[in-house]
Amino acid sequence: MKTMWKIIWKKVFTLGLLSISVMSWANDHKLTLENCHLGEIRSQVKCGKLEVPENYQKPNGDKIAVNFAVLPAIDDSEYKAPLMFLAGGPGQAAVELATVLNRVFSEVRKTRDIILVDQRGTGKSSALSCEFEAVDSVYSTLSDALDPQEVKDCVSQFKGDVTQYNSENAIRDFDAIRAALGHEKLNIYGGSYGTRAGLVFMRMFPDSLETVILDSVGPIEVPIGLFGQSGARSFNLLLENCKKSAPCHKAFPNLAQEFQAVKARLTKEPVSIDILHPRLGTPTKLVIDNIKFTGNLRFQLYGMEGRSMVPLVIHQAFLGNYQPLTGLMARTEGEQLVYTGLLFNIICNEDIPRLSVADKAADANNNFDGKDSHLAWELVCPFFPEYRPSEDFYQSVTADIPTLILSGNLDPVTPPSNGEFSAKTLPNSHHIIVENASHTVAMSTCASDIVNEFLTSKDPKALDESCLKDIPQESFMTSVNGIQ
């Protein structure tokens, strides 16, 4: 289930949407826009809904209300085309990320509106949500314990025609919101799956786009869903970097062997130990098998802070101490990072059917988590209603729009080679690979400043990239008490 959503580490300390002022949602108006408070943003912003057809082929059929927010430009004395954020996942609700995005894009917001849209099927736009796991059992359940009946029950709960909750319709919604807000052109920033959405946007509505930023690319050419090779690459880079760093190598001289040893041990027999529930403080069981172990490590590979703890976690697990691993699991316990219904609906229909047996076998041939990342798709996809996008959907995108492509070298799901696909087909693009960064680089590095510069200059090849060189090499924790 660990797919391309990005971890926002700060989310540990924040809770998404807190409140929205009362909205007068009248049926005879297609668009509503009201002042509201969002997340932890101090000042008021605008919250809106736009009524769109569920099926664009049947404009008079059922309607859905697409929820969105506008973080208004602080200085609006001069009009500049706004920036629309396309969320990852698929299944992240952009509006729920308002607090983080308001900080990351603070420079952009000084002169531009930032538009956040809950993609249909997420957030407050007719969310397709399934609670696959009972909230307090992440510690005691195993990843393959999913009951097919549970999936079936969940899918049957979805209202409306689920097959209309696809990428192309989502883009039609986004463009409709652009038009409804009266903007001739948009800039779009897509992160992770948001880059896939961005590429579809570029193909369907090239005239609506002024510039495009694709951060950690999921190109049309690479089906989403196989993360074995990319995860292993990211993990092996971590092992290498630990070896290169003197304190890390000194503390964990046999890290690679220890990892394989723990994995082998857990494959043979899952560990079951009594722990205190990390949050409740009451006795509970912790059950770990190799899939859960590597799955949780994989999740840490998405961000630099998580990565810094991985060597220590492996070493302690090797010594038989699973407390550090438990603490990592607790970071996101009980939090809904993505709307899983939409996640599976899109990946199971738009990407998984394109994978051959040979593709899967090649991806599974790695020394990190083998074919574990395919497990969720195999378990869940058979139960989702089928739809197939048009043939156009799978054509490489060649739109002549200024495009900035960003990749993090350490990324476990969208490696720099992904970005190369889009860099090759997009005529006016430039690909920046950030050496010491992981997934969605603009979220955690000064690449956000480069994005801001790009929005103004619109020339992807002549940007000041010097600040990226100051990003430090990854460093690691070497003791459970912290370091000098």
Add this chain to the structure above:
Amino acid sequence: MIQFKALLLKEYRETFRDKRALMVALGFAFFAPIMIMGMAKIMIEKLVDEPPVYVKFTGAEFAPKLMLHLADNNLLNFVDVPEDEKTTWEKRNIAIEIPADYAKNMAEGKPIKLHLQADFTDKAVKPPVRRINSAIREFSLSIGYKRLLLRGVDVRLLNPVKLVEQDTAEPNATFILISMMLGIYLMLAAFMSGLSVAIDSSAGERERNVLEMLLCQPVSTLKIVLAKLIGASTIAFIGVVLVLVLTSLSVGFVDLTKIGATFSLDMSTAIFLMLLLLPICFLASACQLFVAFQTKSFKEAQSTVGMLIGIPAFIPFVVSMMDDRPEWLDWLPISGQSLIIESVFKGVDVNWLAVFATSGVTIAITAALVLALAKKLKSEKVVMALS
């Protein structure tokens, strides 16, 4: 009508003849935007800028990670101080001592004490110390969080309650400091700019015997007073317009977005403000003429009027400082206009009843003053300054 036109023409001639005096009179209007910009700049620097701080560390080598964290917050080692700032930081003399057993205690999980020494009565020391404090607290917390996390504790437990502030101001409300100051300056401009003209055309003309000559002409005293009023209030109004125009021009030189604020004055707002302040300009000039005629000499007029204008000009300042405002303030001249200006900048709906009420009251008072003055000018006492 011809008489009145001639009188008005005479007033304008008198006013615009001395260009230098006129420039001085309007000097206040030129000065206002500079003041506003200066204040805003200082404020922004205080709020956002984090200039480098140089600290004398002993034992820096024991805590490389801490030193890195401090450097990230622009808190630097004194050994790296640039030559031109050396004396400043030598004088501030902020010292931090890192114990030799820092690394050992960190690894063993024992509490570590760093000692910061500085002269806390020195005002310049306070902001750096505050920054050092918060940087070290942040560093300490982040290690504490990780220590607990690695012991299998849900670190969210450390934040049981969080207060989220939600500002209910309109999203397009302008930066409070600038709008408050601009409101006060507009009012001051109305009172200050026409001041010298009003005194000159009343007490001044009396001393130059021009007034007596005017009164000998077969024109009504009302016309004379009205001509003088219009002459003085024209200059007052020019002052108001200048403050508005210059402020909206110069505000572009300060990056208010740094502190998440903005200031823009569109045409319709500017015109509304001008119309709102027009009656105030008349009121100010009427007051000044009235008081100046009561005095015995030009000198006395200068000091008395100069003092008196301080009182009305002070009202907007007081009003802006008041937390609970009684409702009758909406109706009075000056305070009413100040409150309306405030709501214009806050972006909230303007209370139109208050606009008409306060303008009405202002005009009524002005009219009363003009009539009273016209009557007084018929008396020898005022004309000869005998009273």
